[in-house]
Amino acid sequence: MKNLLLFLFLCSFALSTAQENLNYQKPSNEILDLVDAPLAPSVQITDDGKNMLLLYRNQYKSIAELSEQELRLAGLRINPKTNIGSRTNYYNNVELKSIDKGSTTTVKGIPSNARLANFSWSPDQTKIAMTNTTENGVAIWVLDVATATMKQLTAANVNANMRDVINWFKDGDAILVKMLPEDRKPLINAADAVPTGPTISSNDGKKAQNRTYQDLLKNPNDEFNFEQLARASLFKVTMDGTKTEWLPADLYSSISFSPNGEYVMVVSINKPFSYLVTYSRFPSKTTIYNKDGKLVNTVLEVPLIEDLPQGFMATRTGMRNLSWRSDKPASLIYAKALDGGDPANEVDYRDEVFQVEAPFNTEGKSILKTINRFRYILWGNDNMAIAYDYWWNTRNTKTYLFNPSNNNQEAIILADRNYQDVYSDPGSFATKKSEYGTYTLALSGQNGFLLGDGYTKEGQFPFVDKINLETQKKTRIYTSKITGKKERLLDYNVEKDELLVRIESPQEYPNYYFKKLQKRKKATQLTDFENPYKSLQNVHKEVITYKREDGLQLSGTLYLPVGYDKTSKEKMPMILWAYPREFKDKNSASQNTQNPNEFTYPYWGSPIYWVTKGYVVLDDAAFPIIGEADEQPNDTFRSQLVANAKAAIDAVDALGYIDRDRVAVGGHSYGAFMVANLLSHSNLFAAGIARSGAYNRTLTPFGFQSEERNYWEAPEVYYTMSPFMHAEKMKTPLLLVHGKADNNSGTYPMQSERYFNALKGLGATVRLVMFPKESHGYRAKESILHLLWEQDQWLDKYVKNKKD
Incomplete structure (x- = not known):
């Protein structure tokens, strides 16, 4: 123990003596051409099916954009100069397309250097x-669809920080807008502020077991x-720009x-605010006003939520999940826990749902009780209404058909299933x-x-079922x-008997179509987006299935290198890319949800780029971690991880395509966490790439991923x-990558720094790349190009040209 503590102490001060002053690099042309391919627009279609909105944006941000001022507070990331989320995705161009005419109109009046977001259609x-x-x-700004013209409605004094x-x-003649208050005070610059006292946190003996959040106060x-x-x-704000204060300044959320x-x-x-949880669990007040801003009633006040019972299905007591009933003029719906919010309590029904009418000053009437935790x-x-519940511990979900006007009429359970069992999924109601x-429900x-x-x-065969609800x-x-x-x-218009679908193939970019079901006419094509990734369109792609040593059926999507001759049986290097997923039964874990006919899309984090560099790629390889009955999946995490990897390599090797030593x-x-474990506890790989991972679970002591138990309940599992605890076993070259501004729960940048x-x-072959300004996923083009360069160099040296 003394030696371990000494080692950890030294590690905390051991900075690399081989730092590289390296500017951003670019990968080879084969990869660069794919990265630079233009991005097709996002599509929104009006409910009447007559018009289509096409939204264009750049695929990546620039490092200059990510370097704009940012404050990280209570789970939010804010640009305090512009007053909008600092990581907001912006669109820079808008077009309108008439579906009936097939013509596309360029919108007039788009602001110069447009950075558009928060699109909201009028009723x-x-x-x-x-x-x-x-x-x-x-x-x-407002876009008039009929004239395809945009105009500015307000000055640049909107507050979009809280979404x-x-x-x-x-x-449809006016909008309710959050705007900067006139009495806002100047922000405190932390670097210049003089402390007035210590920061103190305390607890009165209650358990407050919370995940390891980032960006906290x-x-x-x-x-x-x-x-x-x-x-x-x-x-x-009316459509002519007239402003009238509707409510005075407050911390408005939704x-x-x-x-x-x-x-x-x-x-x-x-x-009071909290230093333990994000703003979504700060105290809150829910108030009903009339449309003129006059108070009707305060319906809910929620205290600070720091001390929920243990478990993923824990919830607070009292009213929650407040929403409007969509088929009524103004009926308020809410749920409340019947188990005290504690999943450890055994009860017949977990939740009860109520309906309240104006003026919203009573408990209302009970309309439904759910066996699991109420969803929506x-x-x-x-x-007639359809309700859904779920229970994470058993992966169970139930679908109820019930009469909201008569709670004495017993609800009918339409589906009672494991929600991870995709083969039994009945689908979603139109x-x-x-x-x-x-x-509302589309009924005939x-x-x-x-x-x-x-x-x-x-295989996959999407369907439409008609169900008689009687x-x-x-x-x-x-x-x-x-x-x-x-x-x-995507959607089914019952009155028109018309399906909205999206069709794609490995060579054909996804496009939108209307289909008439009964008339069986040829589908009407709505868009005609071309494949921007021509170099990949003839790559061989297939979904392979294989078995783990315990007989469990697994699958993965296999790509062969560009121009590869299958008859040659040339042994190529391979990249295996995966993400572990937890299951409570073998049946669900063995199901195949991959489709070989999906479009081949090389997004920034994809390994598919390397088919252009002579690699076989097994992408999205199934890595189930199963814990049946009373066993938890993580009790045998390592052994199942290695068994999954061995089965995948054996399967591709049996096809004759790869050199299993490369x-x-x-x-x-969590895939990076998987990589580090595989390299530490197996000899299956020549090298590894681990991005934005967590490697020391004791730094996330109150649970991680799908692990509910805390460190003190399952120290051996952690x-x-x-x-990190087995760093001495690492004998395989490992490339570690992390964003310096990672905001994901548990994956602090120090996880990679301390592991490195x-x-x-301990003398391992390892490289650590820390990207400035990047979060859990990487956004700047400079970062992404450099990431691809780093990965290419690493694979070339330690895999393709591996030395014995």
Whole structure:
């Protein structure tokens, strides 16, 4: 123990003596050409199916954009100069397309150097409001669909720091906007502030077991800055730009109009703030106002939530999940726990759901009890609604058909299944716009319609089922059987008998179509996006299945190198990329959810780039970690991890494509954790790439990933699973990559820094690349190009040209 403590002490001071002053590098042209390919626009289609909005953006940010000022407070990342999230994705161009005419119109009046976000359609879908971020602030702009013209509606004094910044009034002639308050005080610069005392936290004996969050408040200065940045005044802004204060300044979180537009539910954040949890668990108040901003009633006040019972299914007591009933003018729905919020308590029903009418000053009437934890309701009519619940510990979910007008009528359970069992997934109910502009069940008489992904043992066949909600009898009215392509069912218009689908293939970029089901006419193509990745369009791609040593069926998507001759049986290097997933049964773990007909899309974190460099790639290889009955998956994490890896390599080796002595393994986040464990506890790989991972589980002592137990309940699990604790076993070259601004729970940058120091101190071959300004996923083009260069250099040296 003394030697271990001495070693850890030395590691904490052991900085690398071989630092490299390296500018951002670029990968080879084969990879660079794929990175520079243009990004197709995002697509939004109006409910009447007549118009399409096309939104264009750059695929990457620049390092200059990521270097703009950023404050990290209470789980938010804010640009205090512009007053919007510092990591917001922006669009820079907008087009409108008439589906009937097939013509595309360039929108007039787009602001120069546009940075557009927070798109919000008016209730009648004739206008779209959005934010535009300038150098000094955020303004509201509005697009008129009929004239395809944009105009600026407000000055650049909008507060988008807490999101939910634009909400339309029912008549579509005005919006409710969060704006900077006139009495905002200057922020405190932490570097210049003189402390007035110590920072003190205390506890009165209650258990407060929370995940290891990042970007938390740390001191009174942070509290002050968070309050100033979160405060906003609510203004009603008409389409001619007239502003009227609707509510005075407060820390407004979410805003929601009732379906008929007569009431507004406003959630605001209160004090005291916390240094343990993010702002979503700060004290809050939920208040109902009428559309003129007059107080109706305060319906809920929630205290600070730091001390929930243990377990993923723990929740607070009292009203929660407040929402408007979508098929009624103004009925408020909420749930409350019947088990005290503690999953350890055994009860017949976990939750009860209530409905409250205006003026929202009573408990309301009970309309449903759920066996598991309540999720949400899809509303149909006075006598018919669909509710969903779930329970993480058993992976169970139930679907209820119930009568919201009569709680004496027993609910019918339409589905009772393991939600990880994709083969049994009945699909999602089709919806339609109600008279209030909200989404409700799409019904034809007593019939509802289910759109399913259609995963089976034989492959994927998306479907539409008609279900009689009186008899529960199902009739399949459509099955996708397109050969060589993948079809995704996006929406079903019951009145028009029209499916909105997206169709793609490995060579064909995803495009949108309308399909008439009964008439069986040829599909109407809505978009015609071309494949920007021509160098990959002829790459061989297939989904392979194979078995683990215990007989468990596994799968992965296999790519062969560009131009590879399968008959040659030339032995190529391979990259295996994966992400472990926990299951409670072998049946679900063995199911195949991969489709060989998916478009081959080389996003920034993908290993697919290397098929252009002579590598075989096994992507998305199945890495299930199973714990059946009372056993937890992590009790045998390491042995299952190695068994998964060995089975994958054996399967591809048996096909004759690879040199099994030249196989690399890579992963991101929990996949990086997987990589470090595999290299420490097996001799299967020539090298590894681990990005943005966590390697010492004792630094996340109150649970991680799907592990509910804390360190003191399962110390051996935490120790056994931590690569840091077994750093002396690392004999394989490992490339560690991390963003210096990682915001993901548990994956602090120091996880990679301390693991690197340990490996370096023990003589391992290891390289650590820390990207400035990058979060858990990487955004700047400079960072991504350099990442690809680093990975290419590492693979070339330690895999393709591996020395014995």
